[in-house]
Amino acid sequence: MSLALLETSFRQDGAYAFATGQIRALEAKLLDGAKYQRLLDAPDAIEAWRALAEVGYTKATEVRLDHYEQALQSELRELYDLVRRLTVRPRETDWLAQRYDFHHLKVYLKAKLLGEEPGEGVVPGVGLVPPKLIETAVQTEIWSALPEALAHAGERAFREYQTTKQAQTLDVVLDTELFALIQREVSGHPYLETLVALWTDLLNLKTLLRAKLLHRERGFVERALLPAGMLEKSKLLKLFESAVETWAEELRHTEYGELIGRSLRAWEEQQSLALLEKLSDDLVVNYLKRAKLALYGVEPLVAYALAKEIELKNIRMILIGKLNGLSKEAIAERLRVSYV
Protein backbone atom coordinates (compact mmCIF):
# COMPACT_ATOMS: atom_id res chain seq x y z
CA MET A 1 0.00 0.00 0.00
CA SER A 2 1.31 3.36 -0.97
CA LEU A 3 1.65 6.41 1.19
CA ALA A 4 3.12 8.41 -1.68
CA LEU A 5 0.35 10.98 -1.49
CA LEU A 6 1.31 11.99 2.05
CA GLU A 7 3.80 14.77 2.57
CA THR A 8 6.11 14.50 5.55
CA SER A 9 7.91 17.30 7.26
CA PHE A 10 9.44 17.39 10.72
CA ARG A 11 9.79 20.12 13.26
CA GLN A 12 13.46 19.67 14.06
CA ASP A 13 13.80 20.24 17.78
CA GLY A 14 17.28 20.24 19.30
CA ALA A 15 15.85 19.77 22.79
CA TYR A 16 15.07 16.20 21.80
CA ALA A 17 18.64 15.37 20.72
CA PHE A 18 19.32 13.15 23.75
CA ALA A 19 15.87 11.52 23.62
CA THR A 20 16.25 10.81 19.91
CA GLY A 21 19.63 9.19 20.51
CA GLN A 22 18.15 6.93 23.15
CA ILE A 23 15.17 6.08 20.94
CA ARG A 24 17.50 5.15 18.05
CA ALA A 25 19.21 2.68 20.37
CA LEU A 26 15.89 1.23 21.53
CA GLU A 27 14.53 1.00 17.98
CA ALA A 28 17.27 -1.49 17.19
CA LYS A 29 15.83 -3.77 19.86
CA LEU A 30 12.33 -3.85 18.36
CA LEU A 31 11.38 -7.18 16.84
CA ASP A 32 12.15 -7.56 13.15
CA GLY A 33 10.82 -10.10 10.67
CA ALA A 34 13.42 -12.73 11.63
CA LYS A 35 12.60 -12.47 15.35
CA TYR A 36 8.86 -12.74 14.65
CA GLN A 37 9.61 -15.79 12.52
CA ARG A 38 11.49 -17.32 15.45
CA LEU A 39 8.44 -16.85 17.67
CA LEU A 40 6.15 -18.24 14.97
CA ASP A 41 8.37 -21.28 14.46
CA ALA A 42 8.03 -22.25 18.12
CA PRO A 43 6.02 -25.50 18.26
CA ASP A 44 3.82 -24.33 21.15
CA ALA A 45 3.08 -21.37 23.43
CA ILE A 46 5.65 -22.41 26.06
CA GLU A 47 8.41 -22.52 23.46
CA ALA A 48 7.23 -19.18 22.03
CA TRP A 49 7.35 -17.72 25.54
CA ARG A 50 10.94 -18.99 25.94
CA ALA A 51 11.87 -17.64 22.53
CA LEU A 52 10.45 -14.26 23.58
CA ALA A 53 13.05 -14.09 26.35
CA GLU A 54 15.74 -14.81 23.77
CA VAL A 55 14.61 -11.95 21.51
CA GLY A 56 14.82 -9.35 24.25
CA TYR A 57 11.84 -9.72 26.59
CA THR A 58 13.92 -11.19 29.43
CA LYS A 59 12.24 -9.22 32.22
CA ALA A 60 8.69 -9.81 31.02
CA THR A 61 9.21 -13.53 30.66
CA GLU A 62 10.33 -13.96 34.25
CA VAL A 63 6.68 -14.62 35.08
CA ARG A 64 4.90 -17.79 33.98
CA LEU A 65 3.17 -18.02 30.62
CA ASP A 66 -0.25 -17.98 32.36
CA HIS A 67 0.49 -14.39 33.36
CA TYR A 68 1.43 -13.16 29.91
CA GLU A 69 -1.18 -10.39 30.07
CA GLN A 70 0.42 -8.94 33.20
CA ALA A 71 3.83 -9.22 31.51
CA LEU A 72 2.59 -7.31 28.47
CA GLN A 73 0.94 -4.77 30.77
CA SER A 74 4.19 -4.23 32.63
CA GLU A 75 5.99 -3.73 29.29
CA LEU A 76 3.37 -1.11 28.44
CA ARG A 77 3.91 0.60 31.79
CA GLU A 78 7.66 0.68 31.19
CA LEU A 79 7.08 2.14 27.75
CA TYR A 80 5.01 4.99 29.21
CA ASP A 81 7.57 5.59 31.94
CA LEU A 82 10.14 5.93 29.19
CA VAL A 83 7.95 8.35 27.24
CA ARG A 84 7.44 10.48 30.37
CA ARG A 85 11.20 10.46 31.04
CA LEU A 86 12.27 11.37 27.54
CA THR A 87 9.69 13.94 26.63
CA VAL A 88 10.86 17.52 26.80
CA ARG A 89 7.46 19.15 26.54
CA PRO A 90 4.87 16.74 28.06
CA ARG A 91 2.02 18.29 26.06
CA GLU A 92 3.58 16.86 22.88
CA THR A 93 3.35 13.27 24.11
CA ASP A 94 0.69 13.33 26.84
CA TRP A 95 -2.00 12.46 24.33
CA LEU A 96 -0.50 8.99 24.02
CA ALA A 97 -1.20 8.27 27.69
CA GLN A 98 -4.47 10.20 27.72
CA ARG A 99 -5.97 7.45 25.59
CA TYR A 100 -5.78 5.26 28.70
CA ASP A 101 -7.34 7.98 30.90
CA PHE A 102 -10.32 8.00 28.54
CA HIS A 103 -10.41 4.22 28.65
CA HIS A 104 -10.48 4.33 32.46
CA LEU A 105 -13.23 6.91 32.34
CA LYS A 106 -15.30 4.53 30.18
CA VAL A 107 -14.68 1.67 32.61
CA TYR A 108 -15.73 3.67 35.69
CA LEU A 109 -18.75 5.22 33.98
CA LYS A 110 -19.99 1.81 32.86
CA ALA A 111 -19.32 0.34 36.31
CA LYS A 112 -21.32 3.19 37.89
CA LEU A 113 -24.26 2.65 35.53
CA LEU A 114 -24.24 -1.08 36.21
CA GLY A 115 -23.69 -0.61 39.93
CA GLU A 116 -20.78 -3.03 39.74
CA GLU A 117 -17.05 -3.12 40.36
CA PRO A 118 -14.90 -2.15 37.34
CA GLY A 119 -13.48 -5.67 37.15
CA GLU A 120 -10.29 -6.09 35.15
CA GLY A 121 -10.85 -3.20 32.77
CA VAL A 122 -8.28 -0.86 34.34
CA VAL A 123 -4.66 -0.61 33.16
CA PRO A 124 -2.89 0.86 36.20
CA GLY A 125 0.11 3.08 35.76
CA VAL A 126 -0.29 3.87 32.09
CA GLY A 127 -2.58 6.91 31.95
CA LEU A 128 -1.75 10.39 33.17
CA VAL A 129 -4.46 10.53 35.82
CA PRO A 130 -4.53 7.96 38.65
CA PRO A 131 -7.49 5.63 38.06
CA LYS A 132 -8.64 6.17 41.66
CA LEU A 133 -9.09 9.90 40.97
CA ILE A 134 -11.21 9.14 37.91
CA GLU A 135 -13.26 6.66 39.92
CA THR A 136 -13.96 9.23 42.65
CA ALA A 137 -14.92 11.89 40.11
CA VAL A 138 -17.32 9.47 38.41
CA GLN A 139 -18.84 8.30 41.69
CA THR A 140 -19.34 11.80 43.07
CA GLU A 141 -20.03 13.41 39.68
CA ILE A 142 -17.65 16.18 40.72
CA TRP A 143 -15.78 16.46 37.47
CA SER A 144 -13.65 19.47 38.41
CA ALA A 145 -11.14 17.16 40.13
CA LEU A 146 -10.10 15.89 36.68
CA PRO A 147 -8.04 17.63 33.98
CA GLU A 148 -10.24 19.91 31.90
CA ALA A 149 -10.53 17.79 28.75
CA LEU A 150 -11.27 14.62 30.69
CA ALA A 151 -13.75 16.41 32.94
CA HIS A 152 -15.58 17.91 29.96
CA ALA A 153 -15.69 14.54 28.18
CA GLY A 154 -16.90 12.68 31.28
CA GLU A 155 -19.61 15.19 32.01
CA ARG A 156 -20.82 15.24 28.41
CA ALA A 157 -20.81 11.45 28.13
CA PHE A 158 -22.76 11.09 31.37
CA ARG A 159 -25.29 13.76 30.34
CA GLU A 160 -25.86 12.26 26.91
CA TYR A 161 -26.23 8.82 28.40
CA GLN A 162 -29.06 10.13 30.59
CA THR A 163 -30.93 11.00 27.37
CA THR A 164 -30.24 7.90 25.29
CA LYS A 165 -29.85 5.30 28.07
CA GLN A 166 -27.54 3.40 25.73
CA ALA A 167 -24.11 2.37 27.00
CA GLN A 168 -22.71 2.79 23.51
CA THR A 169 -23.29 6.55 23.87
CA LEU A 170 -20.51 6.65 26.46
CA ASP A 171 -18.02 5.07 24.08
CA VAL A 172 -19.07 7.20 21.13
CA VAL A 173 -18.89 10.49 23.06
CA LEU A 174 -15.60 9.66 24.77
CA ASP A 175 -13.97 8.44 21.54
CA THR A 176 -14.94 11.62 19.68
CA GLU A 177 -13.81 13.80 22.59
CA LEU A 178 -10.51 11.91 22.78
CA PHE A 179 -9.73 12.33 19.10
CA ALA A 180 -10.72 16.00 19.18
CA LEU A 181 -8.25 16.39 22.07
CA ILE A 182 -5.50 14.50 20.25
CA GLN A 183 -6.00 16.60 17.13
CA ARG A 184 -5.69 19.76 19.24
CA GLU A 185 -2.60 18.49 21.03
CA VAL A 186 -0.64 17.60 17.88
CA SER A 187 -1.48 20.75 15.94
CA GLY A 188 1.65 22.55 14.85
CA HIS A 189 3.59 19.30 14.30
CA PRO A 190 3.12 18.42 10.62
CA TYR A 191 4.27 14.81 11.04
CA LEU A 192 2.02 14.17 14.04
CA GLU A 193 -0.93 15.99 12.46
CA THR A 194 -0.72 13.72 9.41
CA LEU A 195 -0.27 10.67 11.62
CA VAL A 196 -3.38 11.45 13.63
CA ALA A 197 -5.34 12.32 10.48
CA LEU A 198 -4.32 9.00 8.91
CA TRP A 199 -5.21 7.12 12.06
CA THR A 200 -8.57 8.92 12.34
CA ASP A 201 -9.41 8.19 8.71
CA LEU A 202 -8.64 4.51 9.15
CA LEU A 203 -10.79 4.30 12.28
CA ASN A 204 -13.59 6.19 10.54
CA LEU A 205 -13.46 3.88 7.54
CA LYS A 206 -13.53 0.88 9.85
CA THR A 207 -16.51 2.35 11.73
CA LEU A 208 -18.25 3.05 8.41
CA LEU A 209 -17.74 -0.49 7.17
CA ARG A 210 -18.75 -2.10 10.46
CA ALA A 211 -21.86 0.08 10.67
CA LYS A 212 -22.76 -0.83 7.09
CA LEU A 213 -22.31 -4.55 7.70
CA LEU A 214 -24.33 -4.35 10.94
CA HIS A 215 -27.07 -2.39 9.13
CA ARG A 216 -26.76 0.64 11.39
CA GLU A 217 -28.61 3.83 10.53
CA ARG A 218 -27.06 7.01 9.20
CA GLY A 219 -27.80 8.80 12.49
CA PHE A 220 -25.59 6.36 14.38
CA VAL A 221 -22.75 6.80 11.90
CA GLU A 222 -23.00 10.58 12.15
CA ARG A 223 -22.53 10.34 15.91
CA ALA A 224 -19.89 7.60 15.83
CA LEU A 225 -17.53 9.17 13.29
CA LEU A 226 -14.48 10.74 14.87
CA PRO A 227 -13.63 14.38 14.09
CA ALA A 228 -12.55 14.38 10.44
CA GLY A 229 -9.00 13.53 9.48
CA MET A 230 -8.12 13.91 5.83
CA LEU A 231 -11.47 12.50 4.71
CA GLU A 232 -14.30 14.95 5.32
CA LYS A 233 -17.27 13.77 7.34
CA SER A 234 -19.62 14.64 4.47
CA LYS A 235 -17.61 12.43 2.10
CA LEU A 236 -17.70 9.58 4.60
CA LEU A 237 -21.46 9.92 5.05
CA LYS A 238 -21.93 9.96 1.26
CA LEU A 239 -19.84 6.81 1.12
CA PHE A 240 -22.04 5.22 3.76
CA GLU A 241 -25.13 5.91 1.67
CA SER A 242 -23.64 4.14 -1.35
CA ALA A 243 -23.10 0.41 -1.89
CA VAL A 244 -19.87 -0.96 -0.38
CA GLU A 245 -18.83 -2.32 -3.78
CA THR A 246 -18.29 1.27 -4.96
CA TRP A 247 -16.16 2.36 -2.00
CA ALA A 248 -12.79 1.29 -3.36
CA GLU A 249 -13.51 3.19 -6.56
CA GLU A 250 -14.71 6.26 -4.64
CA LEU A 251 -11.49 6.25 -2.59
CA ARG A 252 -9.09 5.44 -5.43
CA HIS A 253 -7.44 8.86 -5.27
CA THR A 254 -6.64 8.47 -1.58
CA GLU A 255 -4.33 6.18 0.42
CA TYR A 256 -7.29 4.01 1.28
CA GLY A 257 -8.65 2.77 -2.08
CA GLU A 258 -6.52 -0.36 -2.27
CA LEU A 259 -6.94 -1.06 1.45
CA ILE A 260 -10.74 -0.94 1.21
CA GLY A 261 -10.78 -2.97 -2.03
CA ARG A 262 -8.64 -5.77 -0.58
CA SER A 263 -10.53 -5.74 2.73
CA LEU A 264 -13.90 -6.05 1.01
CA ARG A 265 -12.68 -8.94 -1.13
CA ALA A 266 -11.46 -10.66 2.06
CA TRP A 267 -14.85 -9.99 3.69
CA GLU A 268 -16.65 -11.66 0.77
CA GLU A 269 -14.41 -14.70 1.01
CA GLN A 270 -14.05 -15.12 4.78
CA GLN A 271 -16.71 -12.92 6.39
CA SER A 272 -13.95 -11.27 8.42
CA LEU A 273 -12.54 -7.75 8.63
CA ALA A 274 -9.24 -8.97 10.07
CA LEU A 275 -7.43 -7.94 6.89
CA LEU A 276 -8.81 -4.38 7.15
CA GLU A 277 -7.41 -4.09 10.68
CA LYS A 278 -4.05 -5.53 9.68
CA LEU A 279 -3.73 -3.31 6.60
CA SER A 280 -4.77 -0.26 8.64
CA ASP A 281 -2.09 -0.93 11.26
CA ASP A 282 0.45 -1.64 8.51
CA LEU A 283 -0.35 1.69 6.89
CA VAL A 284 0.17 3.45 10.22
CA VAL A 285 3.45 1.59 10.87
CA ASN A 286 4.70 2.43 7.37
CA TYR A 287 3.93 6.06 8.07
CA LEU A 288 5.60 5.85 11.51
CA LYS A 289 8.76 4.58 9.79
CA ARG A 290 9.21 8.02 8.26
CA ALA A 291 10.21 9.25 11.72
CA LYS A 292 13.51 7.47 11.12
CA LEU A 293 14.32 10.33 8.74
CA ALA A 294 13.95 12.94 11.48
CA LEU A 295 17.32 14.06 12.87
CA TYR A 296 15.84 14.87 16.26
CA GLY A 297 12.46 15.92 17.56
CA VAL A 298 9.39 14.50 19.27
CA GLU A 299 8.49 12.45 16.19
CA PRO A 300 10.89 9.50 16.80
CA LEU A 301 9.66 9.22 20.39
CA VAL A 302 5.99 9.10 19.38
CA ALA A 303 6.72 6.72 16.50
CA TYR A 304 8.66 4.40 18.82
CA ALA A 305 5.87 4.38 21.43
CA LEU A 306 3.20 3.51 18.86
CA ALA A 307 5.46 0.96 17.13
CA LYS A 308 6.13 -0.70 20.49
CA GLU A 309 2.37 -0.88 21.22
CA ILE A 310 1.85 -2.60 17.87
CA GLU A 311 4.72 -4.97 18.71
CA LEU A 312 2.99 -5.88 21.99
CA LYS A 313 -0.19 -6.52 20.00
CA ASN A 314 1.78 -8.85 17.69
CA ILE A 315 3.23 -10.72 20.65
CA ARG A 316 -0.24 -11.12 22.19
CA MET A 317 -1.48 -12.44 18.86
CA ILE A 318 1.30 -15.02 18.65
CA LEU A 319 0.81 -16.17 22.25
CA ILE A 320 -2.99 -16.38 22.04
CA GLY A 321 -2.71 -18.09 18.67
CA LYS A 322 -0.23 -20.65 19.99
CA LEU A 323 -2.21 -21.21 23.19
CA ASN A 324 -5.31 -21.95 21.13
CA GLY A 325 -3.67 -24.11 18.52
CA LEU A 326 -3.90 -21.70 15.55
CA SER A 327 -1.59 -22.64 12.69
CA LYS A 328 1.63 -20.72 12.12
CA GLU A 329 0.25 -19.44 8.81
CA ALA A 330 -3.03 -18.25 10.38
CA ILE A 331 -1.11 -16.25 12.99
CA ALA A 332 1.45 -14.95 10.49
CA GLU A 333 -1.17 -13.53 8.13
CA ARG A 334 -2.53 -11.38 10.97
CA LEU A 335 0.78 -10.05 12.25
CA ARG A 336 1.39 -6.38 11.66
CA VAL A 337 4.40 -5.27 9.68
CA SER A 338 7.53 -4.68 11.75
CA TYR A 339 8.77 -1.14 12.42
CA VAL A 340 12.38 -2.16 11.84
Added chain:
Amino acid sequence: MAVAQRVNATRMELLKQKKRLAMAKRGHKLLKQKRDELMHRFLELVEETRGLRERVEEKLARGFRSFLLARAEMSKEFMEEALMTGASSNGALRLRTESVMSVWVPRFDYSDRRDIYAYGFAATSAELDTALTIFQEVLPEMIKLAEIEKSLELLAEEIETTRRRVNALERVLIPQIDENIKRISMALDEMERSSRASLMRIKEIIHGEV
Protein backbone atom coordinates in the same frame (compact mmCIF):
# COMPACT_ATOMS: atom_id res chain seq x y z
CA MET B 1 -41.51 -70.63 31.48
CA ALA B 2 -44.06 -68.73 33.44
CA VAL B 3 -44.58 -69.81 37.03
CA ALA B 4 -48.22 -70.34 37.82
CA GLN B 5 -49.60 -68.61 40.87
CA ARG B 6 -51.34 -70.48 43.63
CA VAL B 7 -54.96 -69.91 42.71
CA ASN B 8 -58.22 -71.54 43.69
CA ALA B 9 -59.46 -73.91 41.04
CA THR B 10 -62.97 -72.55 40.89
CA ARG B 11 -65.12 -71.42 38.02
CA MET B 12 -65.26 -67.95 39.54
CA GLU B 13 -61.46 -67.81 39.61
CA LEU B 14 -61.36 -69.04 36.02
CA LEU B 15 -63.65 -66.23 34.93
CA LYS B 16 -61.54 -63.76 36.90
CA GLN B 17 -58.33 -65.01 35.27
CA LYS B 18 -59.90 -64.85 31.82
CA LYS B 19 -60.93 -61.24 32.46
CA ARG B 20 -57.39 -60.48 33.65
CA LEU B 21 -55.99 -62.09 30.51
CA ALA B 22 -58.25 -60.03 28.25
CA MET B 23 -57.27 -56.89 30.09
CA ALA B 24 -53.55 -57.77 30.01
CA LYS B 25 -53.73 -58.41 26.27
CA ARG B 26 -55.52 -55.13 25.68
CA GLY B 27 -52.94 -53.33 27.86
CA HIS B 28 -50.15 -55.09 26.02
CA LYS B 29 -51.52 -53.97 22.66
CA LEU B 30 -51.92 -50.38 23.85
CA LEU B 31 -48.47 -50.26 25.42
CA LYS B 32 -46.96 -51.67 22.24
CA GLN B 33 -48.70 -48.96 20.26
CA LYS B 34 -47.45 -46.37 22.74
CA ARG B 35 -43.90 -47.72 22.53
CA ASP B 36 -44.01 -47.68 18.72
CA GLU B 37 -45.32 -44.12 18.66
CA LEU B 38 -42.72 -43.01 21.23
CA MET B 39 -40.01 -44.61 19.10
CA HIS B 40 -41.37 -42.85 16.04
CA ARG B 41 -41.29 -39.45 17.82
CA PHE B 42 -37.88 -40.25 19.28
CA LEU B 43 -36.38 -41.03 15.88
CA GLU B 44 -37.90 -37.87 14.40
CA LEU B 45 -36.26 -35.82 17.15
CA VAL B 46 -32.96 -37.67 16.73
CA GLU B 47 -32.99 -36.75 13.07
CA GLU B 48 -33.79 -33.12 13.91
CA THR B 49 -31.16 -32.88 16.62
CA ARG B 50 -28.42 -34.40 14.47
CA GLY B 51 -28.61 -31.59 11.89
CA LEU B 52 -29.13 -28.95 14.58
CA ARG B 53 -26.16 -30.09 16.69
CA GLU B 54 -23.90 -30.06 13.64
CA ARG B 55 -25.06 -26.52 12.80
CA VAL B 56 -24.63 -25.32 16.39
CA GLU B 57 -21.17 -26.85 16.72
CA GLU B 58 -20.06 -25.40 13.41
CA LYS B 59 -21.34 -21.92 14.35
CA LEU B 60 -19.84 -22.05 17.83
CA ALA B 61 -16.48 -23.05 16.37
CA ARG B 62 -16.65 -20.04 14.01
CA GLY B 63 -17.82 -17.76 16.83
CA PHE B 64 -15.06 -18.81 19.20
CA ARG B 65 -12.48 -18.45 16.46
CA SER B 66 -13.64 -14.88 15.77
CA PHE B 67 -13.72 -14.14 19.49
CA LEU B 68 -10.22 -15.52 19.84
CA LEU B 69 -9.00 -13.27 17.05
CA ALA B 70 -10.77 -10.28 18.60
CA ARG B 71 -9.12 -11.12 21.90
CA ALA B 72 -5.75 -11.30 20.16
CA GLU B 73 -6.36 -7.86 18.60
CA MET B 74 -7.44 -6.23 21.86
CA SER B 75 -5.84 -6.24 25.27
CA LYS B 76 -7.71 -7.89 28.13
CA GLU B 77 -8.64 -4.52 29.64
CA PHE B 78 -10.13 -3.12 26.42
CA MET B 79 -12.07 -6.34 25.86
CA GLU B 80 -13.41 -6.22 29.43
CA GLU B 81 -14.52 -2.63 28.96
CA ALA B 82 -16.19 -3.32 25.61
CA LEU B 83 -18.25 -6.18 27.00
CA MET B 84 -19.14 -4.63 30.36
CA THR B 85 -22.60 -3.54 29.29
CA GLY B 86 -23.30 -6.10 26.60
CA ALA B 87 -25.26 -8.48 28.80
CA SER B 88 -27.95 -6.02 29.89
CA SER B 89 -31.60 -7.04 29.97
CA ASN B 90 -34.33 -7.49 27.33
CA GLY B 91 -33.54 -11.10 26.52
CA ALA B 92 -36.35 -13.31 27.83
CA LEU B 93 -36.47 -17.07 28.26
CA ARG B 94 -39.76 -18.67 29.30
CA LEU B 95 -40.22 -22.31 30.17
CA ARG B 96 -43.41 -24.31 29.74
CA THR B 97 -44.08 -28.02 29.41
CA GLU B 98 -46.02 -29.97 26.81
CA SER B 99 -47.29 -33.54 26.87
CA VAL B 100 -45.99 -35.90 24.19
CA MET B 101 -47.64 -39.33 24.69
CA SER B 102 -48.06 -38.39 28.37
CA VAL B 103 -44.38 -37.45 28.70
CA TRP B 104 -44.00 -33.85 29.90
CA VAL B 105 -41.26 -32.35 27.76
CA PRO B 106 -39.89 -28.81 28.13
CA ARG B 107 -40.65 -26.03 25.67
CA PHE B 108 -38.55 -22.84 25.73
CA ASP B 109 -39.84 -19.57 24.31
CA TYR B 110 -36.91 -17.25 23.73
CA SER B 111 -36.98 -13.68 22.55
CA ASP B 112 -33.96 -11.42 22.27
CA ARG B 113 -34.24 -7.72 21.63
CA ARG B 114 -30.81 -6.86 23.00
CA ASP B 115 -28.43 -4.58 21.22
CA ILE B 116 -25.35 -6.68 21.68
CA TYR B 117 -23.00 -4.19 20.05
CA ALA B 118 -23.00 -1.92 23.10
CA TYR B 119 -19.48 -0.61 22.58
CA GLY B 120 -17.68 1.99 20.56
CA PHE B 121 -16.05 1.06 17.27
CA ALA B 122 -12.87 3.12 17.65
CA ALA B 123 -11.22 1.00 20.34
CA THR B 124 -12.61 -2.42 19.47
CA SER B 125 -11.85 -5.04 16.84
CA ALA B 126 -14.27 -5.77 13.99
CA GLU B 127 -13.78 -9.46 14.80
CA LEU B 128 -15.75 -8.80 17.98
CA ASP B 129 -18.81 -7.84 15.87
CA THR B 130 -18.46 -11.07 13.92
CA ALA B 131 -18.10 -13.16 17.08
CA LEU B 132 -21.09 -11.54 18.80
CA THR B 133 -23.25 -11.77 15.66
CA ILE B 134 -22.55 -15.50 15.48
CA PHE B 135 -23.18 -15.97 19.22
CA GLN B 136 -26.48 -14.09 18.97
CA GLU B 137 -27.51 -16.22 15.99
CA VAL B 138 -26.55 -19.47 17.65
CA LEU B 139 -28.14 -18.81 21.07
CA PRO B 140 -31.77 -19.58 20.00
CA GLU B 141 -30.49 -22.70 18.24
CA MET B 142 -28.63 -23.77 21.39
CA ILE B 143 -31.83 -23.30 23.40
CA LYS B 144 -33.76 -25.33 20.81
CA LEU B 145 -31.06 -28.00 20.97
CA ALA B 146 -31.30 -28.10 24.78
CA GLU B 147 -35.10 -28.45 24.47
CA ILE B 148 -34.83 -31.30 21.98
CA GLU B 149 -32.05 -33.11 23.80
CA LYS B 150 -33.94 -32.94 27.11
CA SER B 151 -37.08 -34.20 25.33
CA LEU B 152 -35.03 -37.05 23.88
CA GLU B 153 -33.75 -37.95 27.34
CA LEU B 154 -37.29 -37.96 28.77
CA LEU B 155 -38.69 -39.89 25.79
CA ALA B 156 -35.85 -42.42 26.06
CA GLU B 157 -36.69 -42.99 29.75
CA GLU B 158 -40.36 -43.42 28.88
CA ILE B 159 -39.55 -45.77 25.99
CA GLU B 160 -37.46 -47.87 28.35
CA THR B 161 -40.23 -47.98 30.97
CA THR B 162 -42.84 -48.83 28.34
CA ARG B 163 -40.60 -51.49 26.82
CA ARG B 164 -40.19 -53.09 30.24
CA ARG B 165 -43.94 -53.04 30.79
CA VAL B 166 -44.57 -54.57 27.36
CA ASN B 167 -41.98 -57.25 28.08
CA ALA B 168 -43.39 -57.90 31.53
CA LEU B 169 -46.87 -58.33 30.07
CA GLU B 170 -45.66 -60.38 27.14
CA ARG B 171 -43.22 -62.64 28.95
CA VAL B 172 -44.46 -62.81 32.50
CA LEU B 173 -48.02 -61.73 33.19
CA ILE B 174 -49.79 -63.07 30.10
CA PRO B 175 -48.02 -66.47 30.17
CA GLN B 176 -48.68 -66.61 33.93
CA ILE B 177 -52.39 -65.96 33.47
CA ASP B 178 -52.44 -68.44 30.58
CA GLU B 179 -50.82 -70.99 32.86
CA ASN B 180 -53.35 -70.22 35.62
CA ILE B 181 -56.24 -70.63 33.24
CA LYS B 182 -54.77 -73.86 31.94
CA ARG B 183 -54.31 -75.24 35.46
CA ILE B 184 -57.75 -74.15 36.62
CA SER B 185 -59.29 -75.61 33.47
CA MET B 186 -57.42 -78.85 33.98
CA ALA B 187 -58.36 -78.95 37.62
CA LEU B 188 -61.99 -78.23 36.82
CA ASP B 189 -61.96 -80.85 34.06
CA GLU B 190 -60.40 -83.29 36.48
CA MET B 191 -63.00 -82.49 39.05
CA GLU B 192 -65.74 -82.90 36.46
CA ARG B 193 -64.37 -86.22 35.31
CA SER B 194 -64.04 -87.35 38.88
CA SER B 195 -67.59 -86.40 39.77
CA ARG B 196 -68.84 -88.01 36.54
CA ALA B 197 -66.98 -91.20 37.43
CA SER B 198 -68.47 -91.09 40.92
CA LEU B 199 -71.93 -90.58 39.51
CA MET B 200 -71.46 -93.46 37.11
CA ARG B 201 -70.27 -95.69 39.96
CA ILE B 202 -73.22 -94.66 42.11
CA LYS B 203 -75.51 -95.35 39.17
CA GLU B 204 -73.95 -98.79 38.69
CA ILE B 205 -74.34 -99.61 42.39
CA ILE B 206 -77.95 -98.50 42.35
CA HIS B 207 -78.65 -100.54 39.18
CA GLY B 208 -76.78 -103.60 40.70
CA GLU B 209 -78.93 -103.61 43.81
CA VAL B 210 -82.05 -103.56 41.74
